[in-house]
Amino acid sequence: MTTEKTTRELVYETNRDVKWICRTLQRMEARDEDFEARLRALEGWQAEKAGEERRVSTVSAGAGGVVGGVVAVLIRVFGGG
Numbered sequence: 153m154t155t156e157k158t159t160r161e162l163v164y165e166t167n168r169d170v171k172w173i174c175r176t177l178q179r180m181e182a183r184d185e186d187f188e189a190r191l192r193a194l195e196g197w198q199a200e201k202a203g204e205e206r207r208v209s210t211v212s213a214g215a216g217g218v219v220g221g222v223v224a225v226l227i228r229v230f231g232g233g
Contacts, residue, residue: 157165
């Protein structure tokens with residue numbers, strides 16, 4: 153007694169497996185899309201934060217330059233240099 157499957161049974165089993173694979177791939181793609189969206193949001197936040205830090209650094213450097221210039225003028229006016 154052999155338990156070989158008929159062609160019809162093999163086609164049915166293959167069809168069922170293909171449907172399962174397709175559903176699994178769809179779930180994986182949906183999960184990947186969600187992951188990519190979260191990653192893009194994180195990258196945007198990181199770029200925004202880096203931009204804010206650059207602006208603060210630039211403002212600080214500018215303010216330091218202005219203060220240095222004012223001090224130099226005051227020293228010159230009051231005869232320190």
